[in-house]
Amino acid sequence: AQSVTQLDSQVPVFEEAxxxxxxxxxxxxxxxxxxxxxxxxxGLQLLLKYLSGSTLVKGINGFEAEFNKSQTSFHLRKPSxxxxxxxxxxxxVSEQGAQKLVFGQGTRLxxxx
Amino acid sequence: DTAVSQxxxxxxxxxxxxxxxxxxxxxxxxxxxxxKQDSKKFLKIMFSYNNKELIINxxxxxxxxxxxxxxxxxxxxxxxxxxxxxxxYFCASRTSGNNEQFFGPGTRLxxx
Numbered sequence: 745a746q747s748v749t750q751l752d753s754q755v756p757v758f759e760e761a762x763x764x765x766x767x768x769x770x771x772x773x774x775x776x777x778x779x780x781x782x783x784x785x786x787g788l789q790l791l792l793k794y795l796s797g798s799t800l801v802k803g804i805n806g807f808e809a810e811f812n813k814s815q816t817s818f819h820l821r822k823p824s825x826x827x828x829x830x831x832x833x834x835x836x837v838s839e840q841g842a843q844k845l846v847f848g849q850g851t852r853l854x855x856x857x
Numbered sequence: 858d859t860a861v862s863q864x865x866x867x868x869x870x871x872x873x874x875x876x877x878x879x880x881x882x883x884x885x886x887x888x889x890x891x892x893k894q895d896s897k898k899f900l901k902i903m904f905s906y907n908n909k910e911l912i913i914n915x916x917x918x919x920x921x922x923x924x925x926x927x928x929x930x931x932x933x934x935x936x937x938x939x940x941x942x943x944x945x946y947f948c949a950s951r952t953s954g955n956n957e958q959f960f961g962p963g964t965r966l967x968x969x
Binding site: 782790 | 907
């Protein structure tokens with residue numbers, strides 16, 4: 745069965761610093777991968793997704809992620825963060841053909857001025 | 858032009874009451890979901906409907922009953938509310954093919 749592990753529950757960084765949020769998944773078949781962001785008191789918004797093709801995926805708000813099949817990872821990066829990036833970030837995986845999306849535990853990104 | 862909407866946004870009620878949460882999507886999707894997000898932000902799938910038919914029913918107490926009158930609507934009825942039901946409930950709908958899901962704004966349920 746598919747599973748997702750987000751290795752850091754909280755990541756504090758200073759404004760304008762780079763950030764990487766780590767995500768590893770487990771599945772025996774091909775997968776689709778997603779990163780969602782949840783701002784305080786809001787629903788989840790899609791940041792980016794990997795379906796096939798290029799392993800480097802660019803998303804909204806300057807975020808990107810790289811799919812690494814051999815390491816079963818899909819880490820999220822941003823070269824320079826802003827205060828407005830403070831939010832909870834969720835990695836999710838779906839096996840191809842499956843009806844379910846399985847979420848990681850979330851990583852709280854806190855940006856300090 | 859809201860894609861996935863939920864009502865109400867906040868729901869405060871007493872233990873033992875029965876309540877409903879409504880969800881509507883105008884994206885033309887066939888599949889809809891209910892998720893529960895606990896106080897630690899963990900998201901757990903509860904139910905999924907495809908074209909008004911139940912396709913996912915996770916281990917959820919039978920006090921929770923979903924209903925889909927048509928493929929654009931998925932409601933959640935909860936009987937005999939308990940303190941542990943306090944959470945944020947999210948509705949979502951899905952594109953066919955890759956399982957990208959679109960989420961509603963959530964309903965924060967507080968049981969006193």
